[in-house]
Amino acid sequence: MTCGASLMDERGRGNPKPVRRKLFTKKLAPLFSQAIDSADPQKTFISSKFNLYVGKGNLTSHIQHYTQAMTLWSNNGPIMCQMFSSSFNEMPLRWFYKLETRSINDWKQLQQVFISSFITNSQLPKEVDVLLTTKKDIMESLREYNKRYWAAYNEIDNCNEKLAVTSFKLGLQPTSKLRQSLTKKQPTDVSSLMRKMEQHCKIKDNL
Structure with missing residues:
Protein backbone atom coordinates (compact mmCIF):
# COMPACT_ATOMS: atom_id res chain seq x y z
CA MET A 1 0.00 0.00 0.00
CA SER A 122 16.75 34.32 0.12
CA GLN A 123 16.99 37.97 -0.86
CA LEU A 124 13.75 39.87 -0.34
CA PRO A 125 11.93 40.89 -3.53
CA LYS A 126 12.79 44.36 -4.73
CA GLU A 127 10.25 47.14 -4.31
CA VAL A 128 8.77 49.13 -7.18
CA ASP A 129 10.80 52.21 -6.26
CA VAL A 130 13.83 50.41 -7.73
CA LEU A 131 12.27 50.88 -11.18
CA LEU A 132 11.48 54.52 -10.50
CA THR A 133 15.15 55.21 -9.79
CA THR A 134 16.52 53.17 -12.71
CA LYS A 135 17.85 55.57 -15.35
CA LYS A 136 19.75 55.07 -18.58
CA ASP A 137 23.34 56.26 -18.28
CA ILE A 138 24.66 58.58 -20.98
CA MET A 139 27.34 56.09 -22.08
CA GLU A 140 25.02 53.09 -21.75
CA SER A 141 23.52 51.52 -24.88
CA LEU A 142 19.77 51.17 -25.16
CA ARG A 143 20.05 47.38 -25.13
CA GLU A 144 22.15 47.49 -21.95
CA TYR A 145 19.61 49.75 -20.24
CA ASN A 146 16.79 47.52 -21.44
CA LYS A 147 18.50 44.40 -20.02
CA ARG A 148 19.24 46.07 -16.68
CA TYR A 149 15.73 47.47 -16.36
CA TRP A 150 13.92 44.18 -17.00
CA ALA A 151 16.27 42.31 -14.70
CA ALA A 152 15.08 44.63 -11.91
CA TYR A 153 11.45 44.34 -13.03
CA ASN A 154 11.56 40.53 -12.84
CA GLU A 155 12.58 40.69 -9.17
CA ILE A 156 9.47 42.66 -8.18
CA ASP A 157 6.39 40.69 -7.19
CA ASN A 158 3.14 41.66 -8.93
CA CYS A 159 4.50 44.86 -10.44
CA ASN A 160 1.90 47.01 -12.19
CA GLU A 161 2.63 46.86 -15.93
CA LYS A 162 1.45 50.38 -16.73
CA LEU A 163 3.73 51.70 -14.02
CA ALA A 164 6.61 49.64 -15.40
CA VAL A 165 6.05 51.03 -18.90
CA THR A 166 5.92 54.63 -17.68
CA SER A 167 9.00 54.16 -15.51
CA PHE A 168 10.94 52.65 -18.43
CA LYS A 169 10.09 55.67 -20.57
CA LEU A 170 11.06 58.18 -17.87
CA GLY A 171 14.38 56.39 -17.41
CA LEU A 172 15.39 57.31 -20.95
CA GLN A 173 17.21 60.53 -21.81
CA PRO A 174 14.76 63.41 -22.57
CA THR A 175 16.24 63.71 -26.07
CA SER A 176 15.85 59.99 -26.81
CA LYS A 177 13.84 59.29 -29.97
CA LEU A 178 12.41 56.19 -28.31
CA ARG A 179 11.19 58.26 -25.36
CA GLN A 180 9.58 60.76 -27.73
CA SER A 181 7.89 57.90 -29.58
CA LEU A 182 6.63 56.37 -26.33
CA THR A 183 5.31 59.76 -25.24
CA LYS A 184 3.25 60.10 -28.42
CA LYS A 185 1.80 56.60 -28.14
CA GLN A 186 2.59 54.79 -24.94
CA PRO A 187 2.18 50.98 -24.89
CA THR A 188 -0.42 49.66 -22.49
CA ASP A 189 1.55 46.64 -21.29
CA VAL A 190 5.08 45.28 -20.94
CA SER A 191 4.90 42.99 -23.98
CA SER A 192 3.94 45.86 -26.27
CA LEU A 193 6.74 48.00 -24.86
CA MET A 194 9.33 45.28 -25.44
CA ARG A 195 8.21 44.83 -29.04
CA LYS A 196 8.39 48.55 -29.67
CA MET A 197 11.83 48.79 -28.06
CA GLU A 198 13.11 45.91 -30.20
CA GLN A 199 11.74 47.52 -33.38
CA HIS A 200 13.46 50.78 -32.45
CA CYS A 201 16.78 48.99 -31.88
CA LYS A 202 16.57 47.15 -35.21
CA ILE A 203 15.92 50.42 -37.07
CA LYS A 204 18.85 52.03 -35.28
CA ASP A 205 21.09 49.06 -36.09
CA ASN A 206 20.27 49.39 -39.81
CA LEU A 207 21.22 53.06 -39.96
Missing part, protein backbone atom coordinates in the same frame (compact mmCIF):
# COMPACT_ATOMS: atom_id res chain seq x y z
CA THR A 2 1.41 3.37 -0.92
CA CYS A 3 1.83 6.24 1.57
CA GLY A 4 -1.32 8.37 1.66
CA ALA A 5 -3.74 5.58 0.69
CA SER A 6 -6.62 4.82 3.05
CA LEU A 7 -6.23 1.73 5.14
CA MET A 8 -8.89 -0.88 4.40
CA ASP A 9 -10.54 -3.18 6.90
CA GLU A 10 -10.83 -6.92 6.39
CA ARG A 11 -14.13 -6.52 4.53
CA GLY A 12 -12.59 -4.10 2.02
CA ARG A 13 -14.54 -1.09 3.25
CA GLY A 14 -12.81 2.29 3.53
CA ASN A 15 -11.53 2.93 7.04
CA PRO A 16 -9.37 6.09 6.97
CA LYS A 17 -6.69 6.22 9.63
CA PRO A 18 -3.77 8.59 10.28
CA VAL A 19 -1.04 7.90 7.76
CA ARG A 20 2.05 6.66 9.54
CA ARG A 21 5.47 7.09 7.98
CA LYS A 22 8.45 5.07 9.09
CA LEU A 23 11.56 7.03 9.96
CA PHE A 24 14.08 6.87 7.12
CA THR A 25 16.91 6.22 9.56
CA LYS A 26 18.92 3.81 7.42
CA LYS A 27 18.52 5.85 4.24
CA LEU A 28 19.57 9.19 5.72
CA ALA A 29 21.90 7.98 8.46
CA PRO A 30 25.17 8.45 6.47
CA LEU A 31 24.57 12.20 6.44
CA PHE A 32 24.39 12.40 10.22
CA SER A 33 26.65 11.71 13.17
CA GLN A 34 26.74 8.35 14.94
CA ALA A 35 24.63 9.84 17.76
CA ILE A 36 21.79 10.70 15.38
CA ASP A 37 22.28 7.46 13.48
CA SER A 38 21.93 5.31 16.58
CA ALA A 39 18.99 7.25 18.04
CA ASP A 40 15.71 5.36 17.77
CA PRO A 41 13.19 7.30 19.88
CA GLN A 42 10.16 5.59 18.38
CA LYS A 43 9.42 3.11 15.64
CA THR A 44 6.78 5.03 13.71
CA PHE A 45 6.08 8.66 13.06
CA ILE A 46 2.82 10.41 12.13
CA SER A 47 3.78 12.69 9.26
CA SER A 48 2.87 16.37 9.36
CA LYS A 49 1.99 18.51 6.35
CA PHE A 50 5.00 20.69 5.55
CA ASN A 51 5.38 23.87 3.55
CA LEU A 52 7.90 22.86 0.90
CA TYR A 53 11.03 24.95 0.43
CA VAL A 54 11.74 25.33 -3.31
CA GLY A 55 15.25 26.79 -3.11
CA LYS A 56 14.42 30.44 -2.54
CA GLY A 57 12.50 32.51 -0.04
CA ASN A 58 12.73 33.35 3.64
CA LEU A 59 14.91 30.70 5.29
CA THR A 60 14.00 31.62 8.85
CA SER A 61 10.29 31.45 8.06
CA HIS A 62 10.71 28.02 6.52
CA ILE A 63 12.46 26.71 9.63
CA GLN A 64 9.75 28.26 11.81
CA HIS A 65 6.97 26.63 9.75
CA TYR A 66 8.79 23.29 9.87
CA THR A 67 9.29 23.54 13.64
CA GLN A 68 5.62 24.44 14.10
CA ALA A 69 4.55 21.43 12.05
CA MET A 70 6.87 19.29 14.18
CA THR A 71 5.70 20.75 17.50
CA LEU A 72 5.30 17.37 19.22
CA TRP A 73 8.87 16.40 18.28
CA SER A 74 10.59 19.82 18.27
CA ASN A 75 12.72 18.82 21.27
CA ASN A 76 13.82 15.59 19.63
CA GLY A 77 16.91 16.52 17.62
CA PRO A 78 17.33 13.22 15.73
CA ILE A 79 13.76 13.25 14.41
CA MET A 80 14.02 16.95 13.51
CA CYS A 81 17.13 16.16 11.48
CA GLN A 82 15.81 13.03 9.84
CA MET A 83 12.49 14.58 8.79
CA PHE A 84 13.85 17.96 7.62
CA SER A 85 14.28 16.75 4.03
CA SER A 86 10.52 16.08 3.91
CA SER A 87 10.04 19.86 3.81
CA PHE A 88 12.12 20.24 0.63
CA ASN A 89 11.19 20.41 -3.01
CA GLU A 90 13.36 18.80 -5.68
CA MET A 91 16.24 21.30 -5.86
CA PRO A 92 17.00 21.63 -2.11
CA LEU A 93 16.48 17.88 -1.76
CA ARG A 94 19.37 17.32 -4.17
CA TRP A 95 21.49 19.62 -1.98
CA PHE A 96 20.51 17.64 1.10
CA TYR A 97 21.66 14.31 -0.33
CA LYS A 98 25.01 15.85 -1.28
CA LEU A 99 25.90 16.67 2.34
CA GLU A 100 29.13 15.03 3.43
CA THR A 101 28.96 11.75 5.31
CA ARG A 102 28.62 12.20 9.09
CA SER A 103 28.80 15.98 8.65
CA ILE A 104 25.71 16.82 10.73
CA ASN A 105 25.93 16.39 14.51
CA ASP A 106 22.67 17.97 15.68
CA TRP A 107 19.56 19.89 14.65
CA LYS A 108 21.12 23.29 15.37
CA GLN A 109 24.04 22.57 13.05
CA LEU A 110 21.70 21.37 10.28
CA GLN A 111 19.81 24.65 10.49
CA GLN A 112 23.06 26.62 10.22
CA VAL A 113 24.25 24.59 7.23
CA PHE A 114 20.89 25.01 5.53
CA ILE A 115 20.88 28.81 6.00
CA SER A 116 24.48 29.27 4.90
CA SER A 117 23.87 27.18 1.77
CA PHE A 118 20.77 29.04 0.59
CA ILE A 119 21.33 32.55 1.95
CA THR A 120 22.11 33.92 -1.55
CA ASN A 121 18.68 32.72 -2.74
Whole structure:
Protein backbone atom coordinates (compact mmCIF):
# COMPACT_ATOMS: atom_id res chain seq x y z
CA MET A 1 0.00 0.00 0.00
CA THR A 2 1.41 3.37 -0.92
CA CYS A 3 1.83 6.24 1.57
CA GLY A 4 -1.32 8.37 1.66
CA ALA A 5 -3.74 5.58 0.69
CA SER A 6 -6.62 4.82 3.05
CA LEU A 7 -6.23 1.73 5.14
CA MET A 8 -8.89 -0.88 4.40
CA ASP A 9 -10.54 -3.18 6.90
CA GLU A 10 -10.83 -6.92 6.39
CA ARG A 11 -14.13 -6.52 4.53
CA GLY A 12 -12.59 -4.10 2.02
CA ARG A 13 -14.54 -1.09 3.25
CA GLY A 14 -12.81 2.29 3.53
CA ASN A 15 -11.53 2.93 7.04
CA PRO A 16 -9.37 6.09 6.97
CA LYS A 17 -6.69 6.22 9.63
CA PRO A 18 -3.77 8.59 10.28
CA VAL A 19 -1.04 7.90 7.76
CA ARG A 20 2.05 6.66 9.54
CA ARG A 21 5.47 7.09 7.98
CA LYS A 22 8.45 5.07 9.09
CA LEU A 23 11.56 7.03 9.96
CA PHE A 24 14.08 6.87 7.12
CA THR A 25 16.91 6.22 9.56
CA LYS A 26 18.92 3.81 7.42
CA LYS A 27 18.52 5.85 4.24
CA LEU A 28 19.57 9.19 5.72
CA ALA A 29 21.90 7.98 8.46
CA PRO A 30 25.17 8.45 6.47
CA LEU A 31 24.57 12.20 6.44
CA PHE A 32 24.39 12.40 10.22
CA SER A 33 26.65 11.71 13.17
CA GLN A 34 26.74 8.35 14.94
CA ALA A 35 24.63 9.84 17.76
CA ILE A 36 21.79 10.70 15.38
CA ASP A 37 22.28 7.46 13.48
CA SER A 38 21.93 5.31 16.58
CA ALA A 39 18.99 7.25 18.04
CA ASP A 40 15.71 5.36 17.77
CA PRO A 41 13.19 7.30 19.88
CA GLN A 42 10.16 5.59 18.38
CA LYS A 43 9.42 3.11 15.64
CA THR A 44 6.78 5.03 13.71
CA PHE A 45 6.08 8.66 13.06
CA ILE A 46 2.82 10.41 12.13
CA SER A 47 3.78 12.69 9.26
CA SER A 48 2.87 16.37 9.36
CA LYS A 49 1.99 18.51 6.35
CA PHE A 50 5.00 20.69 5.55
CA ASN A 51 5.38 23.87 3.55
CA LEU A 52 7.90 22.86 0.90
CA TYR A 53 11.03 24.95 0.43
CA VAL A 54 11.74 25.33 -3.31
CA GLY A 55 15.25 26.79 -3.11
CA LYS A 56 14.42 30.44 -2.54
CA GLY A 57 12.50 32.51 -0.04
CA ASN A 58 12.73 33.35 3.64
CA LEU A 59 14.91 30.70 5.29
CA THR A 60 14.00 31.62 8.85
CA SER A 61 10.29 31.45 8.06
CA HIS A 62 10.71 28.02 6.52
CA ILE A 63 12.46 26.71 9.63
CA GLN A 64 9.75 28.26 11.81
CA HIS A 65 6.97 26.63 9.75
CA TYR A 66 8.79 23.29 9.87
CA THR A 67 9.29 23.54 13.64
CA GLN A 68 5.62 24.44 14.10
CA ALA A 69 4.55 21.43 12.05
CA MET A 70 6.87 19.29 14.18
CA THR A 71 5.70 20.75 17.50
CA LEU A 72 5.30 17.37 19.22
CA TRP A 73 8.87 16.40 18.28
CA SER A 74 10.59 19.82 18.27
CA ASN A 75 12.72 18.82 21.27
CA ASN A 76 13.82 15.59 19.63
CA GLY A 77 16.91 16.52 17.62
CA PRO A 78 17.33 13.22 15.73
CA ILE A 79 13.76 13.25 14.41
CA MET A 80 14.02 16.95 13.51
CA CYS A 81 17.13 16.16 11.48
CA GLN A 82 15.81 13.03 9.84
CA MET A 83 12.49 14.58 8.79
CA PHE A 84 13.85 17.96 7.62
CA SER A 85 14.28 16.75 4.03
CA SER A 86 10.52 16.08 3.91
CA SER A 87 10.04 19.86 3.81
CA PHE A 88 12.12 20.24 0.63
CA ASN A 89 11.19 20.41 -3.01
CA GLU A 90 13.36 18.80 -5.68
CA MET A 91 16.24 21.30 -5.86
CA PRO A 92 17.00 21.63 -2.11
CA LEU A 93 16.48 17.88 -1.76
CA ARG A 94 19.37 17.32 -4.17
CA TRP A 95 21.49 19.62 -1.98
CA PHE A 96 20.51 17.64 1.10
CA TYR A 97 21.66 14.31 -0.33
CA LYS A 98 25.01 15.85 -1.28
CA LEU A 99 25.90 16.67 2.34
CA GLU A 100 29.13 15.03 3.43
CA THR A 101 28.96 11.75 5.31
CA ARG A 102 28.62 12.20 9.09
CA SER A 103 28.80 15.98 8.65
CA ILE A 104 25.71 16.82 10.73
CA ASN A 105 25.93 16.39 14.51
CA ASP A 106 22.67 17.97 15.68
CA TRP A 107 19.56 19.89 14.65
CA LYS A 108 21.12 23.29 15.37
CA GLN A 109 24.04 22.57 13.05
CA LEU A 110 21.70 21.37 10.28
CA GLN A 111 19.81 24.65 10.49
CA GLN A 112 23.06 26.62 10.22
CA VAL A 113 24.25 24.59 7.23
CA PHE A 114 20.89 25.01 5.53
CA ILE A 115 20.88 28.81 6.00
CA SER A 116 24.48 29.27 4.90
CA SER A 117 23.87 27.18 1.77
CA PHE A 118 20.77 29.04 0.59
CA ILE A 119 21.33 32.55 1.95
CA THR A 120 22.11 33.92 -1.55
CA ASN A 121 18.68 32.72 -2.74
CA SER A 122 16.75 34.32 0.12
CA GLN A 123 16.99 37.97 -0.86
CA LEU A 124 13.75 39.87 -0.34
CA PRO A 125 11.93 40.89 -3.53
CA LYS A 126 12.79 44.36 -4.73
CA GLU A 127 10.25 47.14 -4.31
CA VAL A 128 8.77 49.13 -7.18
CA ASP A 129 10.80 52.21 -6.26
CA VAL A 130 13.83 50.41 -7.73
CA LEU A 131 12.27 50.88 -11.18
CA LEU A 132 11.48 54.52 -10.50
CA THR A 133 15.15 55.21 -9.79
CA THR A 134 16.52 53.17 -12.71
CA LYS A 135 17.85 55.57 -15.35
CA LYS A 136 19.75 55.07 -18.58
CA ASP A 137 23.34 56.26 -18.28
CA ILE A 138 24.66 58.58 -20.98
CA MET A 139 27.34 56.09 -22.08
CA GLU A 140 25.02 53.09 -21.75
CA SER A 141 23.52 51.52 -24.88
CA LEU A 142 19.77 51.17 -25.16
CA ARG A 143 20.05 47.38 -25.13
CA GLU A 144 22.15 47.49 -21.95
CA TYR A 145 19.61 49.75 -20.24
CA ASN A 146 16.79 47.52 -21.44
CA LYS A 147 18.50 44.40 -20.02
CA ARG A 148 19.24 46.07 -16.68
CA TYR A 149 15.73 47.47 -16.36
CA TRP A 150 13.92 44.18 -17.00
CA ALA A 151 16.27 42.31 -14.70
CA ALA A 152 15.08 44.63 -11.91
CA TYR A 153 11.45 44.34 -13.03
CA ASN A 154 11.56 40.53 -12.84
CA GLU A 155 12.58 40.69 -9.17
CA ILE A 156 9.47 42.66 -8.18
CA ASP A 157 6.39 40.69 -7.19
CA ASN A 158 3.14 41.66 -8.93
CA CYS A 159 4.50 44.86 -10.44
CA ASN A 160 1.90 47.01 -12.19
CA GLU A 161 2.63 46.86 -15.93
CA LYS A 162 1.45 50.38 -16.73
CA LEU A 163 3.73 51.70 -14.02
CA ALA A 164 6.61 49.64 -15.40
CA VAL A 165 6.05 51.03 -18.90
CA THR A 166 5.92 54.63 -17.68
CA SER A 167 9.00 54.16 -15.51
CA PHE A 168 10.94 52.65 -18.43
CA LYS A 169 10.09 55.67 -20.57
CA LEU A 170 11.06 58.18 -17.87
CA GLY A 171 14.38 56.39 -17.41
CA LEU A 172 15.39 57.31 -20.95
CA GLN A 173 17.21 60.53 -21.81
CA PRO A 174 14.76 63.41 -22.57
CA THR A 175 16.24 63.71 -26.07
CA SER A 176 15.85 59.99 -26.81
CA LYS A 177 13.84 59.29 -29.97
CA LEU A 178 12.41 56.19 -28.31
CA ARG A 179 11.19 58.26 -25.36
CA GLN A 180 9.58 60.76 -27.73
CA SER A 181 7.89 57.90 -29.58
CA LEU A 182 6.63 56.37 -26.33
CA THR A 183 5.31 59.76 -25.24
CA LYS A 184 3.25 60.10 -28.42
CA LYS A 185 1.80 56.60 -28.14
CA GLN A 186 2.59 54.79 -24.94
CA PRO A 187 2.18 50.98 -24.89
CA THR A 188 -0.42 49.66 -22.49
CA ASP A 189 1.55 46.64 -21.29
CA VAL A 190 5.08 45.28 -20.94
CA SER A 191 4.90 42.99 -23.98
CA SER A 192 3.94 45.86 -26.27
CA LEU A 193 6.74 48.00 -24.86
CA MET A 194 9.33 45.28 -25.44
CA ARG A 195 8.21 44.83 -29.04
CA LYS A 196 8.39 48.55 -29.67
CA MET A 197 11.83 48.79 -28.06
CA GLU A 198 13.11 45.91 -30.20
CA GLN A 199 11.74 47.52 -33.38
CA HIS A 200 13.46 50.78 -32.45
CA CYS A 201 16.78 48.99 -31.88
CA LYS A 202 16.57 47.15 -35.21
CA ILE A 203 15.92 50.42 -37.07
CA LYS A 204 18.85 52.03 -35.28
CA ASP A 205 21.09 49.06 -36.09
CA ASN A 206 20.27 49.39 -39.81
CA LEU A 207 21.22 53.06 -39.96
